[in-house]
Amino acid sequence: MNKELVDKIKNNPDYQELISKRSSFSIKLTIVMLVVYFTFILTIAFNPAALGTPMSADSVTTIGIPIGMVIIVFAFVLTGIYTKRANSEFDNLTNKIKNSIKEN
Amino acid sequence: MNMMNRIFLFLILGTIAVFASGTIDGEIEKQALNVSAIVMFVIFVGATLGITYWAAKRTKSAKDFYTAGGGITGLQNGMAIAGDYMSAASFLGISGLVYLKGYDGLIYSIGFLVGWPIILFIIAEPLRNLGKYTFADVASYRLKQTPIRTLAASGSIATVILYLIAQMVGSGKLIQLLFGLQYEVAVVLVGVLMVLYVTFGGMLATTWVQIIKAFLLLSGATFMAIAVMAHYDFSFGSLFAEAVEMKGIEVMSPGGLVSDPISAISLAVALMFGTAGLPHILMRFFTVSDAKEARKSVFFATGFIGYFYILTFIIGFGAIVMVFKNPHYLDLAKQAISGGSPILGGNNMAAIHLSHAVGGDFFLGFISAVAFATILAVVSGLTLAGASAISHDLYASVFKKGNADSVSEMKVSKMATVALGIVAIIMGIAFEKQNIAFVVGLAFAIAASANFPILLLSMYWKKLTTRGAVIGGSIGLATAVMLVILGPIVWVQILGNAEAIFPYKYPALFSVTAAFVGIWFFSITDSSHDAEAEREAFEAQYIRSQTGIGAEGASEH
Numbered sequence: 001m002n003k004e005l006v007d008k009i010k011n012n013p014d015y016q017e018l019i020s021k022r023s024s025f026s027i028k029l030t031i032v033m034l035v036v037y038f039t040f041i042l043t044i045a046f047n048p049a050a051l052g053t054p055m056s057a058d059s060v061t062t063i064g065i066p067i068g069m070v071i072i073v074f075a076f077v078l079t080g081i082y083t084k085r086a087n088s089e090f091d092n093l094t095n096k097i098k099n100s101i102k103e104n
Numbered sequence: 105m106n107m108m109n110r111i112f113l114f115l116i117l118g119t120i121a122v123f124a125s126g127t128i129d130g131e132i133e134k135q136a137l138n139v140s141a142i143v144m145f146v147i148f149v150g151a152t153l154g155i156t157y158w159a160a161k162r163t164k165s166a167k168d169f170y171t172a173g174g175g176i177t178g179l180q181n182g183m184a185i186a187g188d189y190m191s192a193a194s195f196l197g198i199s200g201l202v203y204l205k206g207y208d209g210l211i212y213s214i215g216f217l218v219g220w221p222i223i224l225f226i227i228a229e230p231l232r233n234l235g236k237y238t239f240a241d242v243a244s245y246r247l248k249q250t251p252i253r254t255l256a257a258s259g260s261i262a263t264v265i266l267y268l269i270a271q272m273v274g275s276g277k278l279i280q281l282l283f284g285l286q287y288e289v290a291v292v293l294v295g296v297l298m299v300l301y302v303t304f305g306g307m308l309a310t311t312w313v314q315i316i317k318a319f320l321l322l323s324g325a326t327f328m329a330i331a332v333m334a335h336y337d338f339s340f341g342s343l344f345a346e347a348v349e350m351k352g353i354e355v356m357s358p359g360g361l362v363s364d365p366i367s368a369i370s371l372a373v374a375l376m377f378g379t380a381g382l383p384h385i386l387m388r389f390f391t392v393s394d395a396k397e398a399r400k401s402v403f404f405a406t407g408f409i410g411y412f413y414i415l416t417f418i419i420g421f422g423a424i425v426m427v428f429k430n431p432h433y434l435d436l437a438k439q440a441i442s443g444g445s446p447i448l449g450g451n452n453m454a455a456i457h458l459s460h461a462v463g464g465d466f467f468l469g470f471i472s473a474v475a476f477a478t479i480l481a482v483v484s485g486l487t488l489a490g491a492s493a494i495s496h497d498l499y500a501s502v503f504k505k506g507n508a509d510s511v512s513e514m515k516v517s518k519m520a521t522v523a524l525g526i527v528a529i530i531m532g533i534a535f536e537k538q539n540i541a542f543v544v545g546l547a548f549a550i551a552a553s554a555n556f557p558i559l560l561l562s563m564y565w566k567k568l569t570t571r572g573a574v575i576g577g578s579i580g581l582a583t584a585v586m587l588v589i590l591g592p593i594v595w596v597q598i599l600g601n602a603e604a605i606f607p608y609k610y611p612a613l614f615s616v617t618a619a620f621v622g623i624w625f626f627s628i629t630d631s632s633h634d635a636e637a638e639r640e641a642f643e644a645q646y647i648r649s650q651t652g653i654g655a656e657g658a659s660e661h
């Protein structure tokens with residue numbers, strides 16, 4: 001990739017839009033995942049009894065079990081949210097950038 | 105090709121002969137002969153050798169060999185990645201941990217899973233857009249080839265060999281238990297089969313073996329989980345209630361697995377960043393056509409892996425209610441010595457015994473065969489990743505300075521595969537009686553501390569220079585190895601010292617930090633002429649990593 005092409009793509013508004021939107025989206029999702037996971041793991045380190053609270057008075061099932069299951073499902077849902085947006089919006093922008101350098 | 109036909113025929117017959125001979129000198133600790141397991145395993149080996157034969161005809165160039173020609177779809181690759189991750193260690197180990205400690209097993213599963221979304225958000229697409237065959241392609245994209253490739257290849261080979269040792273030792277013991285084979289015979293059999301898959305079938309065979317195994321493993325685990333739940337009218341409440349009756353209320357909440365905050369964070373760092381630095385996993389991203397398929401791969405992989413961990417949790421609890429205290433699975437000899445209710449073969453056999461409890465001899469055979477298949481598929485992927493680090497990074501890029509032709513590069517990778525197979529067999533036998541608990545932890549620590557920081561910063565940090573990457577990466581590698589040696593497992597349990605010099609089991613928090621600080625410091629203070637050029641090259645690399653422009657053509661040849 002030569003210097004001219006680099007400058008051309010850099011100044012392409014679609015490229016700038018792609019980079020800013022995707023970066024902020026990726027960072028937000030990463031932070032969400034990290035916050036959820038570290039809240040879970042630090043609860044275990046500092047206050048494990050919290051996760052050992054029974055769901056109801058007559059049940060042995062603790063709240064830690066649905067919470068753990070939900071984190072697994074949540075991780076998958078996050079990948080789905082990212083993939084869905086990237087497959088449409090981000091890929092459209094990428095294709096627009098690719099077409100713009102093909103034109104001339 | 106005629107020669108290959110003969111080799112395959114020989115191997116299939118050899119496999120049968122080996123099983124037949126293993127039945128004669130059955131030792132006490134070995135399981136009784138399991139006919140359905142052997143029949144199903146032989147079918148699996150026959151089918152996978154058939155795939156290898158098919159793949160061998162399609163594997164002509166280095167690109168075919170390393171990346172299956174780049175034509176794997178996102179769904180297939182997602183299944184293959186999940187297969188790499190669902191090793192026998194995680195199937196038997198995590199269900200065994202749930203069986204032993206209940207809730208603690210779930211904590212482990214979650215740690216292993218949460219790295220995946222993060223790989224998707226920051227690593228997967230740039231990795232595909234910048235790389236060709238190995239992650240060192242990405243790390244050395246704008247830096248100096250020789251030092252970066254040498255370091256990245258060392259990190260890869262170290263990770264691969266450690267992982268292989270763990271898998272080989274595990275497989276030898278498992279096969280001994282399941283099939284009544286001698287330990288050494290089992291290790292040699294695994295080594296020979298994996299070398300065959302990889303040398304003849306390359307990535308194409310390795311991928312399809314992995315996909316088939318992942319499908320079988322998920323099907324078998326699903327059946328077991330449904331069978332357990334059907335027993336309790338699909339009510340988790342009744343399943344847990346009975347488990348508590350058997351093992352006490354402790355199984356319902358976190359136990360002593362993660363005790364102090366430093367260990368908790370350090371384990372989390374190792375699992376998350378380690379996953380993103382495993383060469384055999386990273387390599388899979390080059391088997392798909394573009395960034396879009398790479399992205400879909402992670403989506404599917406995360407789904408399969410998450411589903412699998414939910415199944416292992418149910419299976420572990422199923423084993424508590426159906427295997428624990430069941431006289432059929434009780435190890436009487438061990439009970440006589442140490443009391444309690446130990447099960448045959450140890451806690452990691454919980455899932456295997458459960459398969460017998462819910463499905464009889466036939467299903468036990470199926471799950472045993474699947475467990476063996478799992479080992480074969482995982483060691484094949486590992487060996488291929490190690491071989492490509494040797495042939496593509498060390499031979500073609502460092503030794504031949506990028507002037508190696510595809511044919512000789514492929515020849516070297518096949519030789520490297522055979523060499524790795526021999527190393528794996530020797531190490532597998534040498535480590536039979538050793539405590540290898542630290543080995544997988546060390547592999548993850550190296551992947552997290554040496555491979556991951558260089559990979560991440562090369563993608564996103566403009567100021568990274570060769571000097572920073574080499575010194576910082578080496579610091580990460582050295583710190584990880586040193587802290588594992590000085591830690592409680594090696595220093596106290598293996599070397600027999602009274603107290604650990606480094607008090608934590610997981611060094612990743614410290615070694616990853618050391619790597620990042622080292623890379624940062626030695627990059628920003630690098631004022632050489634080359635460093636300036638490397639910073640200037642970032643922009644073009646970043647555009648390609650974000651858009652894929654220039655990537656399609658570049659990976660064709």
